[in-house]
Amino acid sequence: MQPLEWDAETMRQMGYRVIDLLVDYWQTLPDRPIGKRAARATLEPLLAEPTPTAPQPFEQVLDEFLRKVLPNIIKVDHPRYFAFVPAPNEYVGVLADLLSAGMNIFVGTWMVGAGATQVERVVIRWLCDWFGLPDTAGGLFVSGGSVANLVCLAAARQRYPDALARGRVYYSDQTHSCVARAWRILGLREEQMCVLPADEQFQIPLDALQAQIRRDREAGWLPFCVVANAGTTNTGAVDPLNALADLCAEEGLWLHADGAYGAAAILTDEGRQRLQGIERLDSLAVDPHKWLYQPMMAGCALVREFEHLRDAFRILPPYLQDKERGAVGVDLCDYGVELSRNFRALKVWMSLKTHGVEAFRQAMEHNLRLARLAEQALRARPHWEIVSPATMGIVAFRYAPSGWDAARVDALNRALVDAMIADGYAMVSSTILRGRVALRMCTLSYRATDADVRETVRRLSAFAESLTRAAR
Numbered sequence: 218m219q220p221l222e223w224d225a226e227t228m229r230q231m232g233y234r235v236i237d238l239l240v241d242y243w244q245t246l247p248d249r250p251i252g253k254r255a256a257r258a259t260l261e262p263l264l265a266e267p268t269p270t271a272p273q274p275f276e277q278v279l280d281e282f283l284r285k286v287l288p289n290i291i292k293v294d295h296p297r298y299f300a301f302v303p304a305p306n307e308y309v310g311v312l313a314d315l316l317s318a319g320m321n322i323f324v325g326t327w328m329v330g331a332g333a334t335q336v337e338r339v340v341i342r343w344l345c346d347w348f349g350l351p352d353t354a355g356g357l358f359v360s361g362g363s364v365a366n367l368v369c370l371a372a373a374r375q376r377y378p379d380a381l382a383r384g385r386v387y388y389s390d391q392t393h394s395c396v397a398r399a400w401r402i403l404g405l406r407e408e409q410m411c412v413l414p415a416d417e418q419f420q421i422p423l424d425a426l427q428a429q430i431r432r433d434r435e436a437g438w439l440p441f442c443v444v445a446n447a448g449t450t451n452t453g454a455v456d457p458l459n460a461l462a463d464l465c466a467e468e469g470l471w472l473h474a475d476g477a478y479g480a481a482a483i484l485t486d487e488g489r490q491r492l493q494g495i496e497r498l499d500s501l502a503v504d505p506h507k508w509l510y511q512p513m514m515a516g517c518a519l520v521r522e523f524e525h526l527r528d529a530f531r532i533l534p535p536y537l538q539d540k541e542r543g544a545v546g547v548d549l550c551d552y553g554v555e556l557s558r559n560f561r562a563l564k565v566w567m568s569l570k571t572h573g574v575e576a577f578r579q580a581m582e583h584n585l586r587l588a589r590l591a592e593q594a595l596r597a598r599p600h601w602e603i604v605s606p607a608t609m610g611i612v613a614f615r616y617a618p619s620g621w622d623a624a625r626v627d628a629l630n631r632a633l634v635d636a637m638i639a640d641g642y643a644m645v646s647s648t649i650l651r652g653r654v655a656l657r658m659c660t661l662s663y664r665a666t667d668a669d670v671r672e673t674v675r676r677l678s679a680f681a682e683s684l685t686r687a688a689r
């Protein structure tokens with residue numbers, strides 16, 4: 218047998234062991250602590266070692282992972298992980314990733330990966346249909362929201378030949394940092410990015426935007442793109458897409474929306490209502506690894522005119538010339554930044570087919586309801602202020618004991634995040650809203666229950682009261 222090969226029976230045993238382990242993990246997840254924030258000083262000596270030379274039994278390596286690695290992560294798939302953006306992955310999606318990695322399916326060119334490419338095109342078409350994008354629309358899978366935004370914005374920049382020299386782009390201060398990073402990667406200077414302070418609803422202020430575009434034109438800038446939010450990370454806010462589409466049509470601007478967090482909520486009543494106008498976008502980032510419950514590394518860049526991506530990305534080197542002959546189709550390497558592309562669409566395809574879309578809609582409605590429940594539970598207790606009501610599955614709030622100044626309240630709320638992590642039952646995260654610290658709960662897990670939410674709020678209150686008492 219070759220050095221890296223295994224016999225069939227051993228391979229089966231190794232695989233069964235991993236599946237058993239995963240199923241046990243998920244079964245016991247609600248009873249486990251959320252995980253811990255590990256100190257670098259502990260972890261470095263724990264895991265430092267030179268490149269292994271002598272072979273070790275697989276079981277031993279797996280055991281080392283279980284003992285040394287797993288206890289030192291925070292479990293983003295935990296039902297009570299309400300921090301940042303939860304990542305509750307769905308089992309069929311996990312198995313699809315296993316298949317895709319197992320067969321190492323390449324989805325860069327049609328020549329090599331036709332069947333997989335066609336599956337990806339089908340899934341992209343489903344998404345485009347959900348958003349009401351026309352037949353000319355298309356897109357592709359990327360690693361996640363950051364790259365999805367980058368790919369879409371590259372297409373936007375390509376449409377405006379003067380963009381690098383004197384282009385200007387617009388978005389609110391609630392926009393995810395990956396958008397500024399994308400513009401930076403694409404060569405825009407800081408002064409070309411106009412960041413507008415959001416209004417009271419955490420939305421982009423339309424009048425200020427319009428006035429800014431007018432002033433910029435007069436000053437010789439070329440306004441060329443507005444980046445809207447279709448669900449912000451902070452509060453779930455959605456910018457007024459219809460009004461932005463009117464403005465961008467009038468001004469000849471590309472309208473992109475970052476829907477990495479919120480766009481998938483189009484399947485729900487609340488999402489449909491908030492995302493009105495999404496069908497008018499030039500491009501949209503959406504992340505199946507967030508609200509479609511897929512394992513990480515599944516974002517999608519969608520554009521109204523699929524060929525605009527090709528205009529931005531295609532280069533044909535001699536060593537790929539064979540793909541241009543014979544049964545030619547769509548070479549997805551020509552539409553984005555990656556040539557070696559794995560089969561990310563498989564998980565969405567298998568997961569949606571196995572469950573049917575209605576199951577996803579119900580899970581999302583459950584998530585939205587849990588955020589409203591968290592808001593109600595907070596409102597029912599003293600000293601909690603709702604900073605942003607439940608919106609697209611996110612509620613933002615703070616504990617504000619009467620008579621405390623802003624700085625003390627900020628410090629107390631930051632301390633609450635740490636107290637919750639140390640407790641281990643649930644996790645929330647903090648952000649800054651209108652200059653003040655706010656906590657946020659993002660109830661995206663399909664595994665979370667009403668009791669999980671209620672008990673999390675109860676513990677938050679208990680810690681808040683005890684921290685307040687200790688500070689007096």
Ligand SMILES: Cc1ncc(COP(=O)(O)O)c(C=O)c1O
Pocket residue numbers: 302360361362363364393395448449450475476477478479504516
């Ligand atoms: C609104 C929004 N946009 C973009 C991103 C970045 O996505 P990713 O982490 O998949 O790169 C996130 C991540 O949470 C997000 O919430």
